[in-house]
Each structure stands twice: as structure tokens, then as C-alpha cells.
Amino acid sequence: xxxxxxxxxxxxxxxxVHPSTVSRALNPRTRHLVSxxxxxxxxxxxxxxxxRPDPVASGLRTRRSATVGVLVPDIANPMFPLILRGIEASLxxxxxxxxxxxxxxxxxxAREAIERLAARRIDGAIVATAVRRDPLxxxxxxxxxxxxxxxxxxxxxxxxxxxxxxxxxxxxxxxHLAALGHRSIGHIAAPSRFSTGQHRRAGxxxxxxxxxxxxxxxxxxxxxxxxIAAGAQACARLLExxxxxxxxxxxxxxxxxxxxxALKAAGLACPRDVSVTGFNDMAFADRFDPPLxxxxxxxxxxxxEAARLLLAEIENPAAPKQEIKLQARLVVRGSTARPRRxxxxxxxxxxxx
Amino acid sequence: xxxxxxxxxxxxxxxxVHPSTVSRALNPRTRHLVSxxxxxxxxxxxxxxxxRPDPVASGLRTRRSATVGVLVPDIANPMFPLILRGIEASLxxxxxxxxxxxxxxxxxxAREAIERLAARRIDGAIVATAVRRDPLxxxxxxxxxxxxxxxxxxxxxxxxxxxxxxxxxxxxxxxHLAALGHRSIGHIAAPSRFSTGQHRRAGxxxxxxxxxxxxxxxxxxxxxxxxIAAGAQACARLLExxxxxxxxxxxxxxxxxxxxxALKAAGLACPRDVSVTGFNDMAFADRFDPPLxxxxxxxxxxxxEAARLLLAEIENPAAPKQEIKLQARLVVRGSTARPRRxxxxxxxxxxxx
DNA sequence: TTGTAAGCGTTATCAT
DNA sequence: ATGATAACGCTTACAA
Numbered sequence: 001x002x003x004x005x006x007x008x009x010x011x012x013x014x015x016x017v018h019p020s021t022v023s024r025a026l027n028p029r030t031r032h033l034v035s036x037x038x039x040x041x042x043x044x045x046x047x048x049x050x051x052r053p054d055p056v057a058s059g060l061r062t063r064r065s066a067t068v069g070v071l072v073p074d075i076a077n078p079m080f081p082l083i084l085r086g087i088e089a090s091l092x093x094x095x096x097x098x099x100x101x102x103x104x105x106x107x108x109x110a111r112e113a114i115e116r117l118a119a120r121r122i123d124g125a126i127v128a129t130a131v132r133r134d135p136l137x138x139x140x141x142x143x144x145x146x147x148x149x150x151x152x153x154x155x156x157x158x159x160x161x162x163x164x165x166x167x168x169x170x171x172x173x174x175x176h177l178a179a180l181g182h183r184s185i186g187h188i189a190a191p192s193r194f195s196t197g198q199h200r201r202a203g204x205x206x207x208x209x210x211x212x213x214x215x216x217x218x219x220x221x222x223x224x225x226x227x228i229a230a231g232a233q234a235c236a237r238l239l240e241x242x243x244x245x246x247x248x249x250x251x252x253x254x255x256x257x258x259x260x261x262a263l264k265a266a267g268l269a270c271p272r273d274v275s276v277t278g279f280n281d282m283a284f285a286d287r288f289d290p291p292l293x294x295x296x297x298x299x300x301x302x303x304x305e306a307a308r309l310l311l312a313e314i315e316n317p318a319a320p321k322q323e324i325k326l327q328a329r330l331v332v333r334g335s336t337a338r339p340r341r342x343x344x345x346x347x348x349x350x351x352x353x
Numbered sequence: 354x355x356x357x358x359x360x361x362x363x364x365x366x367x368x369x370v371h372p373s374t375v376s377r378a379l380n381p382r383t384r385h386l387v388s389x390x391x392x393x394x395x396x397x398x399x400x401x402x403x404x405r406p407d408p409v410a411s412g413l414r415t416r417r418s419a420t421v422g423v424l425v426p427d428i429a430n431p432m433f434p435l436i437l438r439g440i441e442a443s444l445x446x447x448x449x450x451x452x453x454x455x456x457x458x459x460x461x462x463a464r465e466a467i468e469r470l471a472a473r474r475i476d477g478a479i480v481a482t483a484v485r486r487d488p489l490x491x492x493x494x495x496x497x498x499x500x501x502x503x504x505x506x507x508x509x510x511x512x513x514x515x516x517x518x519x520x521x522x523x524x525x526x527x528x529h530l531a532a533l534g535h536r537s538i539g540h541i542a543a544p545s546r547f548s549t550g551q552h553r554r555a556g557x558x559x560x561x562x563x564x565x566x567x568x569x570x571x572x573x574x575x576x577x578x579x580x581i582a583a584g585a586q587a588c589a590r591l592l593e594x595x596x597x598x599x600x601x602x603x604x605x606x607x608x609x610x611x612x613x614x615a616l617k618a619a620g621l622a623c624p625r626d627v628s629v630t631g632f633n634d635m636a637f638a639d640r641f642d643p644p645l646x647x648x649x650x651x652x653x654x655x656x657x658e659a660a661r662l663l664l665a666e667i668e669n670p671a672a673p674k675q676e677i678k679l680q681a682r683l684v685v686r687g688s689t690a691r692p693r694r695x696x697x698x699x700x701x702x703x704x705x706x
Numbered sequence: 707t708t709g710t711a712a713g714c715g716t717t718a719t720c721a722t
Numbered sequence: 723a724t725g726a727t728a729a730c731g732c733t734t735a736c737a738a
Contacts, residue, residue, distance in 0.1 A: 007731060018709050023733060030733085035707060052472050056412050057731035060714045065409070067473075075434040076636060082429060085455065097469060100453050102438065116450060119405050120420075257640060283429060287610060289642035360715060371725045376717060383717085388723060410715030413730045 006051045015045050022046065026053065059121060066096050068310060069117035069125040071110055074226070075102040077254065078283040079299055080128065083150060086303020087126060094311050096123075103129050105225060110136055118145065124310045130154050131193040146313040150306040153195045153323060160313060162306040162324045166196055166279075167203025169295040169328035170249060173277040174207035176293070176330055177247045180338045182275065186219040186245035188234045188255050190226055197222075200251050200279065218242050223255060231258020232265075239266050246274060246339035253278035253285055253294055256335070260288070271337035281331050290334035297328045359404045368398050375399065379406065412474060419449050421663060422470035422478040424463055427579070428455040430607065431636040432652055433481065436503060439656020440479060447664050449476075456482050458578065463489055471498065477663045483507050484546040499666040503659040506548045506676060513666060513674045515659040519549055519632075520556025522648040522681035523602060526630040527560035529646070529683055530600045533691045535628065539572040539598035541587045541608050543579055550575075553604050553632065571595050576608060584611020585618075592619050599627060599692035606631035606638055609645055609688070624690035634684050643687035650681045 012019040017038070024030040025042035034042075059065045070087060072080045084100065091098055099122065101113035110129050114136060117125065124146035130137055132155045140147045141158060149161035177185050187204040190197030201220065208215050221238035223230040231250060235258055238245065250256035256278035263270050270276050270290060278285060281296035305324050313319050365372040370391070377383040378395035387395075412418045423440060425433045437453065444451055452475065454466035463482050467489060470478065477499035483490055485508045493500045494511060502514035530538050540557040543550030554573065561568050574591035576583040584603060588611055591598065603609035609631035616623050623629050623643060631638060634649035658677050666672050 005731095008733095009731080019731090020710080020733075021708060024708085027733085033707075038707085052468075054474075054731055055472055056409055056418070056474055057714090058733070060409050060413050060716090060731080061733045063714080075437065076431065078429065078431055078636075081434065081455075084428065085457075088455065097452060097473065099450060102434075102441065104438075115405075119408055120450065121407075121409050283431075284637050284640070287637070287642065288640045289644075291642075358715095361717095362715080372715090373717070373726080374724055377724085380717085386723075391723080407715055410730090411717070413714090413732090414716045414718080416730080 005054070006049045007054070008051070011042065011046045011049055011051050014049060015042055017042070026051075063121065064123050065121045066094075067120065067122050068096055068098055068307075068314075069114065069122040070098050070100045071113055071125065071127045071129045072100065072102055073105050073129040075100070077226075079253075079280045079297075082283070082299035083128065083303040083306075086300040086305075087150075087307045088303075089300070090304045090307030090311065096307075096311065098126075105129075107131075107136065114140065118143070123314045124148070126150055126306050126310055128152065130195070132195050132198065133193075144317070146310060146317060148306050148310040148313065150302060151196065155195075157321060157323060160309045160321045160323065162302050162309065162326065163195065164297045164302075164328050165325045166199035167206060169279060169297070169330075170200045170203035171207040171210065172328065172330040173249050173279075173293075173295055174204060174211060174213075176332060177249070177275060177277065177336060178211040178213060180247075180275070180336060182247040182339050183213060184216070184219070184242070184245045185213065185247045185249060186216075186221070186238050186242055188231055188238060188248060188250045188259060189220055189222045190251040190255065191222060191224060197251060204249055216242060219245055223251070223258075226252055226254055228254050228258045228261065231255030232261040233258070235259040235262035236265070239263075239268075247336070248274060248276050250276060250278050253280050253282045253292060256292055256294070257288065271335050272340055275336040275339070277330075277336060285331075286333060288335075293333045293336040294331055295328045296331045298326050302326055358407070359402045360407070361404070364395065364399045364402055364404050367402060368395055370395070379404075416474065417476050418474045419447075420473065420475050421449055421451055421660075421667075422467065422475040423451050423453045424466060424478065424480045424482045425453065425455055426458050426482040428453070430579075432606075432633045432650075435636070435652035436481065436656040436659075439653040439658075440503075440660045441656075442653070443657045443660030443664065449660075449664065451479075458482075460484075460489065467493065471496070477501070477667045479503055479659050479663055481505065483548070485548050485551065486546075497670070499663060499670060501659050501663040501666065503655060504549065508548075510674060510676065513662045513676065515655050515662065515677045515679065516548065517650045517655075517681050518678045519552035520559060522632060522650070522683075523553045523556035524560040524563065525681065525683040526602050526632075526646070526648055527557060527564060527566075529685060530602070530628060530630065530689060531564040531566060533600075533628070533689060535600040535692050536566060537569070537572070537595070537598045538566065538600045538602060539569075539574070539591050539595055541584055541591060541601060541603045541612060542573055542575045543604040543608065544575060544577060550604060557602055569595060572598055576604070576611075579605055579607055581607050581611045581614065584608030585614040586611070588612040588615035589618070592616075592621075600689070601627060601629050603629060603631050606633050606635045606645060606647055609647070610641065613641070624688050625693055628689040628692070630683075630689060638684075639686060641688075646686045646689040647684055648681045649684045651679050655679055 008019045025039040103110040130152045153161040189201040219242040221234040223234040278294035281294040285292040361372045378392040456463040483505045506514040542554040572595040574587040576587040631647035634647040638645040
């Protein structure tokens, strides 16, 4: 670093005023304390000298960093980069910077990340890793750290959140399948510790009823986590427990991919034998084989709104908490079709396991 | 924020020593200045009191932040999250934090990002957005900011870099196609301003020769950027200029997906009529239709090595620059097959454009 | 309206 | 080996 930075002191010296005057003139919140003409002059001078305030120094004094932490459970899941872009779009406008932490679905890493970020004096956090009863979120709230949840919410509404209308989204998928003529629809649910897992499952059950379809308890299999492998395992169980399903509503796209695998392993073709729907409409879902019918969520908007809420809460910590529920829409592709015929009950290949 | 943090002063008071002694005892680099037993005592006390050093305050004093910036061109491209994970794995061990900036392929945004990050006093930067003659990289170097390039390098070797052996990677693809019996192989090159674009193209030409195949200049089309749409356009041009190609080596996976689109639009099937290979072996490449034969690069290692190099350079700015070239391997999937037959020259559908 | 001075939490330098 | 002091660059009571 050979280039020395201009500092407040330099600008003040050049203008023949005291540094604090420059500080006041440059800070929008204190500008009114200084005469308009001086303010203008100093601002121009500062720019001309290439003055850039030092966020570290100002952060030390004000205990604010214009930085927020973002916890994502799996940055390799293409839905999160899109949400991140939305977050950064909102933050950038406000001059904030995001520090992203990928927890790789590990609560311990989430904990470490928050500690590390708190040490760096983040002004708030956007959390995409929450479970319904989340000790980490409670911890942040206890610290008085502004937190906004995204995609997944916690119980109790103690924390603002931007989520999908999961139930309505799933209902779209079920209605689509019902309209195609499916009568026996299964669900691969995500774990109920996630709000998404719970709400999508509840939405699935409700939607069956709304479409006049019988609820079949054993036509729901629960994964132990989000992911392709977990989806495949659960799907294999579902096919064993309910071999007559002609369609499967998966709790998300990765799980849907797992269904593709399990169906293939069972000698079943999608959508010929079994239709499959996903959730999130992740990037490249249109490229899968077959292209995945999925519930599209407004990733970018979700990120933008979460950041907006967080900035508002940082601005005014007393602001009321709110939950914003975003509407999804169904994108129909090649993984869903009319049921070919009522499949004969076949001896489950899973028996070999 | 109601919980007050323990500070150096508190630990010192509790121990009955001066804060600077505590500082010395806690900092590995200065620990030798203090008697071993006092050091041990203070360390234990600090931990017991839950002392966490304040990186902001220490950063102000030392002008180091234990933070590095990471510039990625497109975080929605699934190869970058994998590289990021590698980077963070290395950084975390050293107690460093990454601040990620997605430039969305816009040099102006890259510039802004670096300014913003420099203001935050990053200790160095990992740049995945470089072009061969990159003013931004030159700017950083001029500032004395340690920089390591990843995936793409700049000309002149003034900057350490971790890249793939692009030519060797492409040669793998060409050799595979040649072994399948292809004699007329085309290439969709990325723009030559990127080292990857240039080296892969040169590697392609060299590999043709190495396999005893004739170099056909018009069997190379150049995209104006990385991306599916750009790939599709270039592929359409290639099919027009060289309608007899039976295989296409794409400069990366997104471009390969564009080839899928262009082939389909031209009424050609992959791999039946034309085989296609990609580069990077991005996540989900195995899920495409058809599954994409691609050159797999060690994403995670690439990130780890880049971070390692950067940390070394931060530690010792005089360290010699080095370029690490990583070897790739070919993953053969369904997008490549033997050429069916010598395709008859057909009137290009592109004539309609 | 502007200047003065103290202080944010650390660490480097100097003194003991 | 440890203590005292100043300084990093900025903001903000308080004084003028």
C-alpha cells in the first residue's frame, strides 16, 4: 500500500476549517448543522481530493459497520446465489456490504459464523438457515442484533421474515397434478424442523382435500435433510409404502432430482409412470432430464425484501417485526404428464434392500 | 446490543496488569515478549472472561483487517460457489474472512467493488474476473494490494494465479472425440480477452494437429461472452460455416448448453448428429439432457490454493509471484458418441436468419 | 455555525 | 519483562 489515503484532516487543512466541520458536512445526518454553502464547498473539495471515509475508524467510534452478515445453508444450491443477488442489490443502494457465510447445513458452523461476524460488528444479519426453533436466532435476538429471516421462518414471529407462501405453492403443484388426472399423489417432505418442510407438508395435505383427493398417510415420506441423496432414499421408501402413486410432489428441486434417481432405480419412468414436481425452480431446472415442473419463487425479490426489512430494523430497532409472504407460481415442464393408466401394484424393488 | 463485550482493559484489570501486557500475551507474534507463566495465566483468564479481540479496533491500529475480497464474475454459475468454498476453507484456518463481490460480468462493477473493499481495508484480493490485460488488476498491483488470480490469468506474470491447464483440458476432449472417430470437430471459443478463451482455443488447434486432424479455421466460432445465449448464437454461426462438423468442443459448460439449444433449433440431435463437450464440469452437468461430457477441474483445490497463495503474499509481500497450473480430467457422459455417419451437407437453417 | 477535546479498543514505541 | 503513552481516523458532546 504505497498510495496514501486522504483523510478528514487533509480535507480540513485544505479548506482551512476544523476536521469536525468536514465530518459534519459530509455526513447526511449532520449536514444540517453546518451552513449550506460551507457544506457544499467541503463536499466538492472532499470529492476533488478523492476523500473516502474510513469505515474502520468510523465504525470504531460509532459501533456501526454498514455491514451485514448473511447465513446461507448451501451456497452450491443455485437458489441461494439468486437470493444473494437480491440482497446485495438492496444493500448496495444503502451503502452496506454483505459478508456471506456458507454453513454447509451445519448448525455448528452457523454458530461460529455468527460469532465471527458479530466480532466484526455487523449491524444485522440475514439468516437463510433457520429451523423453526432456532437457538441461534434466539441468541442473536437476545444480543439485540437485528435479524431478518429469509426463505425459512421461525415460530413465534419474534423475528421479521420474508418467506414463500409454501402452502399455496404446493397447492399449485397438487392442483396441476389433479387436473392432469392423478388421483394417487405422494409427497416427499423435508424435515419438519424447517418451516418449509412443515408448511409444504401441511399445504400438501390441505391441497389433497381441496381437490377432493383422499389423504393417504403412507404416501408421505420425510427426508432427513435437503439434498439429492436424501430425496432418493425417501422416494424409495415412498415407492415401497405406496406403490400405486402416479405422481410425487417433492419439497424442493434437489429432492425432486432424488426422485428421478429412485424412480429410475425402481425401473419407473418419469413422467410416463410417475410425474414429479419440485419447488424453487432453481437455475437449470429446465435443463434436467426430464425438465422439471417446479414452483417458481421470486428469489431476487425475496432477497431484496429481506435486505430492505433488515435495513429498516437497523435504522429503527423498535420497528415492528413483520413477515412478508411471497406468492409463487407453477412452471410446468416435462416431468409431469397425465397418468398413463392405473399402475398395477408391483412387488416393490425396494424389497431387495 | 445490550451484552457488553469484555475488552482488553477488563482482562487487565482482573489480572492486575497493564492492558498492553495482555495484548502481548494474547498475540502469538508478541507472546515471546512476556514471561511464559504470565502469558499462560492471561490467556486462561481472557478465555474465562470470554474476551474476544475487536478486529475493528485492532484493524484501525494495525491497518490489517484479516479480511480479503473475492471478485467473481457470476455467482449464479455453479462453478464459483465451489471455488468459494475452497477459498473459505483456506482462509478460515488462518482466521481470515472473505467478502464476496459478484460483478455480474461487468468491469465497472468490479471497479466499484474493489474501491469499496479497499475502503474496508481488505488485506488482499482473489480475483476470478480477470481479462488478459486487466486494468483493475494493474490498479491493485499499483496500490500494493496483494492479489491472486483464480481460473483466469493475466499476461505478464506480474500476479500470482491458480489456473487450469486449459490447453491440456481441451486436449482431453479432442482426444476423446478423435478416439470416437470424429474427424470434423468444431470449437466454440470464448472471447480471447479471457485467458481461458485464448488458451482453450490454442489448445484446441494444437490438439487437432496432435490427433492428426486438419485445422479448419471456419470451424471455430467465438462467443462475445460466457453464457448460454451467447453459446447458442455462436453455435448457430458455426453450424452455418461448417455444417459438416460432427462434434463441438465448447469453451465451457454454459456455452455447451447453448450448443444444445442451437443444435435443437437446427433440427440436429446430440449426440446422434453432433457430439458436444463442455468445460468445468459444473454442478448438475450430469443432469442435463443429454448428460454433458465435460472437463472436470478441481474447483475446491483451486480455491484453496488461491487463498493459500494470497495469505502467503499478505504475510510476505516480497514473495515471488507464481502461477499454479492445475490438471483437469475428462468426465465422459451422454453428450458424446461415435459419429453416426458422415452427415450430408444440408442447407443451413440459419439461412432463414 | 464552528471549534475543542475526548474517546472508540487496540498495538507500537518508548521508558523503566 | 512490564508499564506508560501515544496514535490509528473518525464522531460527538460540549463550549464558544
